Amino acid sequence: MADLILIVAAVVPAIYLMVRVYRADRLEKEPIKMLVGLVFLGIVSTTLAELVEVYGDNLLTDLFPNGGLVYDALLYFVVVAFAEEGAKYLLLKLRTWKSPHFNCQFDGVVYAVFVSLGFALWENIFYVLRYGIGTALARAVTAVPGHACFGVYMGVWYGVAKRYALAGYEDTSRKARRMALLIPMLLHGAYDFIATMQSDLMSVAFLVFVCWMFGAALKLVKKTAAEDSPLMQDNV
Numbered sequence: 748m749a750d751l752i753l754i755v756a757a758v759v760p761a762i763y764l765m766v767r768v769y770r771a772d773r774l775e776k777e778p779i780k781m782l783v784g785l786v787f788l789g790i791v792s793t794t795l796a797e798l799v800e801v802y803g804d805n806l807l808t809d810l811f812p813n814g815g816l817v818y819d820a821l822l823y824f825v826v827v828a829f830a831e832e833g834a835k836y837l838l839l840k841l842r843t844w845k846s847p848h849f850n851c852q853f854d855g856v857v858y859a860v861f862v863s864l865g866f867a868l869w870e871n872i873f874y875v876l877r878y879g880i881g882t883a884l885a886r887a888v889t890a891v892p893g894h895a896c897f898g899v900y901m902g903v904w905y906g907v908a909k910r911y912a913l914a915g916y917e918d919t920s921r922k923a924r925r926m927a928l929l930i931p932m933l934l935h936g937a938y939d940f941i942a943t944m945q946s947d948l949m950s951v952a953f954l955v956f957v958c959w960m961f962g963a964a965l966k967l968v969k970k971t972a973a974e975d976s977p978l979m980q981d982n983v
Contacts, residue, residue: 757875760887761868764895768860771972789865792834799830824936832931853975855906863898867891896964897931
C-alpha cells in the first residue's frame with residue numbers, strides 16, 4: 748500500500764502538467780492514443796539516456812579522476828543534458844515528424860512536452876520508491892515541471908522547424924531543429940549544475956533560475972497557443 752501511495756505521488760504531477768498542455772491546444776486536439784504512445788516513448792528514452800550517461804561518465808572519470816568544476820560542467824551540460832534531451836528528441840522526431848496529425852505549429856509543443864513528461868514520470872517513480880514521499884514532494888515542484896519546461900522549449904523550436912520544412916526552407920528548418928535540442932540542453936545543464944552546487948548563494952541562484960524558467964515557459968505556452976495556426980505547404 749505504501750508503494751502504491753508513493754507511485755501515485757510520483758505520477759500525479761506529470762499527469763497534471765500533461766492535462767494543462769493538452770487543454771492549451773486550442774485548434775485541434777491530438778489523438779489520445781498518440782499522446783499515450785509519446786509518454787511511453789518518453790519512458791523508453793530513460794533507458795537510452797542511461798546508457799549514454801554511463802559511457803559519458805566513465806569517459807569523464809578517466810579524463811578527470813579527481814572530479815572538479817570542469818568535470819561537473821562537462822557532466823551536466825554535455826553528458827547528462829545531451830543524453831536525456833537527445834534521447835527525448837530522437838524518439839520525438841522518429842514518431843511525429845512525418846505524422847499527418849502534426850498539422851499545427853503548437854502540436855510540436857504538445858508532442859515534446861508529453862515525451863518529456865513520460866521521461867519525468869518514469870524517473871520520478873524510480874526516485875520516489877527509492878527515497879520516499881519527501882522526494883516526491885520536492886520533485887513535484889522542481890524536477891517534473893523542469894522536464895516540462897525543457898519540453899516546451901524543444902517543442903516551440905520543433906514546431907517552427909516543421910513550418911519551415913513544409914515551406915521548403917530546409918536549411919532554416921535544420922537550424923530550428925538544432926535549436927530544439929540545444930536550448931533544452933543548456934537549460935537542463937544549468938538546472939543540474941546549479942542544483943548540485945553546495946552553498947547558500949547557489950541555493951538562492953537555483954531558486955531564481957527555476958522561477959524564471961517556469962515563468963518564461965508558461966508565458967511561452969500561452970503565447971504559442973494563442974498564435975497557433977495550421978501548417979501548410981509554402982506557408983511561413
